[in-house]
């Protein structure tokens with residue numbers, strides 16, 4: 015039977031944690047968020063990152079393993095880019111050896127396979143199995159034996175299967191041994207690293223498990239063989255993503271080439287209508303998987319994907335691959351060979367069938383007995399009911415007779431007619447209903463009786479078939495038995511007395527029948543008119559029913575609408591609640607913000623107060639400082655003024671003094687110069703005079719001679735000297751006075767200098783004071799500057815605070831505005847929704863009220879109609895009952911007629927039978943020869959039957975020989991298969 019390859023998707027957990035994934039998985043589809051829109055890929059099942067290994071195993075692998083244990087080939091392979099979780103899915107993570115929860119498909123499949131095989135061994139006595147395993151790796155388009163790396167493996171295509179020549183095949187008895195083999199092989203597997211995965215498997219790993227089972231039943235040997243391929247493919251990513259170079263690039267190229275061939279094969283296989291050539295032989299991978307792709311295998315493909323956006327291209331190409339795989343049809347057949355002694359096995363099967371027949375027969379007998387009892391019970395009940403009906407009929411008849419008598423004797427036709435009518439109506443009222451119910455009951459019981467009869471007939475026929483089959487099988491030469499109907503007929507032979515009674519009854523009934531017939535004719539015409547009325551009423555009833563149904567459907571529609579609306583209302587209420595929640599949250603945050611704002615306001619207030627206090631303090635200080643400064647300034651200014659005044663006066667006096675000193679010094683210097691000149695002139699004169707004196711003395715000496723003259727000269731000279739001396743003395747005193755004047759002047763100058771000095775010191779002091787005042791002024795200026803800067807900073811701070819405050823206020827305002835807008839929006843949507851709902855509700859209510867009105871109107875109409883109809887119906891029912899009673903009459907009359915005819919037939923039959931029997935008895939009594947011939951006839955029949963049995967045996971022998979002949983090539987082919995192994 016062909017079936018599509020099952021494709022499953024598995025999305026591993028994200029490597030980026032919380033980053034949004036472009037893959038959104040549902041149970042059976044993956045919605046991919048592409049740049050140019052969304053695309054949906056539908057697969058058999060999608061496992062998201064939370065799916066467990068057990069989930070994957072149960073869904074993907076379990077059935078395939080079960081089928082492989084039953085003789086079907088199976089393949090499971092994992093496809094996807096590197097690091098997408100193929101090995102995780104197939105084998106499990108490296109720590110899965112210790113954590114059984116993480117075990118992948120391979121260990122789980124192996125365990126389950128052995129569980130199944132062991133269970134079969136326990137269930138069937140003669141069931142044996144053998145499991146062989148091969149484990150190979152395709153790496154760089156070379157096949158490596160993972161169970162012995164030294165082996166050289168070659169592919170051999172045997173048509174039906176692909177053999178791996180040279181690969182080690184290990185026989186295993188249990189799952190543990192097989193897992194050891196897998197573990198051993200896996201460690202030999204080539205692994206390398208790429209940019210995408212540190213433990214990337216660069217090769218395709220194929221675990222090939224070959225299962226053979228043998229089951230012996232009777233002489234029949236059932237041999238089944240199957241191969242289970244579990245494949246972990248290498249990463250399917252683009253080379254550019256791997257950043258591979260050198261050997262890695264070669265690997266990637268080879269991996270890609272084999273996967274490209276795989277993709278090509280799958281694409282061709284997915285379009286069988288195109289009928290292209292499938293290039294299985296283009297790569298070892300597709301050559302080995304030939305049977306799994308479009309061949310004799312039950313195949314499942316699991317595609318692994320990364321959920322992260324960076325791998326989106328790989329994920330989409332993987333999903334495209336999966337979708338192509340899902341279009342491939344495989345035709346898996348059970349690999350089974352049957353051998354052994356077929357004759358014996360048939361005999362055994364016949365024996366088993368006989369046993370079964372016996373068992374069923376016993377069962378049927380039991381059931382038949384039960385049903386027979388039921389039927390008898392039913393028959394008893396029916397006869398009882400029949401008796402009751404008969405009694406009612408007699409009662410009615412007597413009443414009818416009475417009415418007829420009254421009618422005949424009263425002569426008043428009209429009155430009698432009325433009475434007659436009344437009688438009929440009373441009859442209808444009292445008895446007709448009872449009759450009607452009886453009729454219904456009778457109909458039901460007849461139906462049941464009929465069903466039982468049918469069942470009885472079926473059982474009988476089955477029983478007879480079984481019986482005849484059993485007789486045929488067990489006593490082929492047995493006597494021919496009389497048929498059941500013959501036997502039954504002999505059982506119901508009536509006595510002559512009952513026959514006479516029946517004849518009397520028959521006559522009576524015929525008379526009544528005639529009377530009833532006339533009445534029936536009358537009633538017939540009435541019945542027809544009523545029938546037409548009834549039909550009309552039924553039509554109107556049907557219409558009314560239709561309308562009711564229509565209304566009912568309208569009502570249900572309205573109810574559905576109402577439910578929808580209530581659902582919508584609920585959802586809106588939910589939304590509202592959410593909104594209210596949001597609003598309350600926002601309100602909370604708003605409140606928090608308002609509290610913050612309050613706090614900020616308070617802080618601002620406090621700051622303001624502080625500021626005011628600081629300002630006050632500062633103002634006071636400033637005032638003090640300015641006052642102090644003012645006073646100091648004023649003082650300093652006055653001092654400066656004084657100083658400058660004194661300074662100017664001092665400088666003037668100093669100037670004057672200086673001028674005076676200078677003048678004096680000039681005078682003194684000039685006087686001193688004059689005096690010095692005079693002194694030098696006097697000293698010159700003195701020197702001249704001393705010269706002259708010396709000359710005079712020399713002259714006096716020389717002129718002693720001229721003593722007189724000289725004396726006179728001397729006297730003159732002495733006189734002159736004394737005058738000169740006088741003059742010198744005068745000059746000296748004058749000089750002395752002048753020196754004293756100079757000294758006094760010097761003293762004056764020194765005094766004045768001292769004064770000046772004092773004044774200068776004072777001035778210095780003043781200057782110092784002034785400088786101090788200046789420094790003070792400077793300090794004050796600095797303080798003022800600092801104050802200015804502080805003021806500036808304060809102003810800046812104030813500005814900042816103000817701007818911040820403004821920003822805060824603006825933020826708060828915007829936030830408030832936003833929240834208000836949101837709130838307004840919510841309120842508006844709420845209002846809108848509530849309005850809509852109100853409108854819808856009003857509409858619905860309107861509709862409801864309208865429909866209710868319509869409904870009520872219709873109901874009223876209906877009720878009226880019903881009332882009318884019910885009165886009509888009552889009348890009709892009455893008439894119907896009347897007609898039914900007439901029908902009843904009719905049917906009972908017909909029944910009775912039938913009974914009579916049946917009795918007549920029976921009578922005829924019995925008389926005939928009687929004649930025949932008597933004739934036969936006479937014959938049998940008279941001719942003994944007849945019996946002998948009868949025995950002879952039976953003997954001949956027996957001989958005939960024996961002959962046919964012998965012929966059948968011969969035929970069976972021929973057939974079994976033919977079968978053996980037919981089996982021979984199968985055995986030969988099996989031997990041929992066994993030989994290369």
Ligand SMILES: Nc1ncnc2c1ncn2[C@@H]1O[C@H](COP(=O)(O)OP(=O)(O)OP(=O)(O)O)[C@@H](O)[C@H]1O
Nearest residue numbers: 026096097098099100101102107211214215248249
């Ligand atoms: N479903 C998952 N749940 C948890 N971890 C997973 C899952 N799938 C994959 N991983 C982790 O992702 C990593 C890479 O997975 P794995 O080795 O199975 O990828 P791969 O497709 O076989 O890569 P390569 O093709 O290179 O062999 C491993 O650490 C594995 O444990």
